[in-house]
Amino acid sequence: MTIDESRLDSIIDEYNAEQGSLISILQDVQAEYKYLPREALEYVAGRLDIPRVQVFGVATFFKAFSLKPKGRRQIHVCMGTACHVRGSKKVLEEFERKLGIEAGSTTKDGEYTLETVNCVGACALGPVVMNNEKYHGQMTPIKVEDLLKKV
Ligand code: FES
Numbered sequence: 001m002t003i004d005e006s007r008l009d010s011i012i013d014e015y016n017a018e019q020g021s022l023i024s025i026l027q028d029v030q031a032e033y034k035y036l037p038r039e040a041l042e043y044v045a046g047r048l049d050i051p052r053v054q055v056f057g058v059a060t061f062f063k064a065f066s067l068k069p070k071g072r073r074q075i076h077v078c079m080g081t082a083c084h085v086r087g088s089k090k091v092l093e094e095f096e097r098k099l100g101i102e103a104g105s106t107t108k109d110g111e112y113t114l115e116t117v118n119c120v121g122a123c124a125l126g127p128v129v130m131n132n133e134k135y136h137g138q139m140t141p142i143k144v145e146d147l148l149k150k151v
Pocket of ligand 1 (some may be wrong): 020078079080081082083084119120121122123124126128
């Protein structure tokens with residue numbers, strides 16, 4: 001992937017290229033690309049004078065960071081306890097079946113990324129599915145197709 005070094009420079013310079021700002025810099029880089037391209041991580045490591053292995057370590061440690069491109073539409077199925085006991089596993093399986101991918105993957109056309117989360121703080125609405133930032137409560141396998149049509 002070709003990265004825009006001037007864009008990365010402006011992000012890094014906002015933090016005065018401080019090593020202690022690595023996480024904030026990676027958050028901004030991810031906001032720019034929707035994931036953390038390997039080339040961008042290498043560039044950040046060089047600019048901050050931090051070993052690449054350390055930068056990749058941070059990028060892989062935090063679940064909020066992704067080293068793989070995300071789909072335009074991101075589906076998060078809550079697998080927290082409250083949602084789980086109300087059947088979120090069957091909802092997840094239906095998404096996997098309809099999209100033809102497993103949780104943690106992106107469809108080949110780059111449209112959908114399917115992921116699981118552990119409680120999004122709306123337990124009373126469980127099972128909960130998030131489509132990008134929008135919440136959908138009381139999900140059932142039957143509602144999966146409708147939701148995919150709507151998004
Ligand atoms: S367990 Fe799903 S929202 Fe809390």
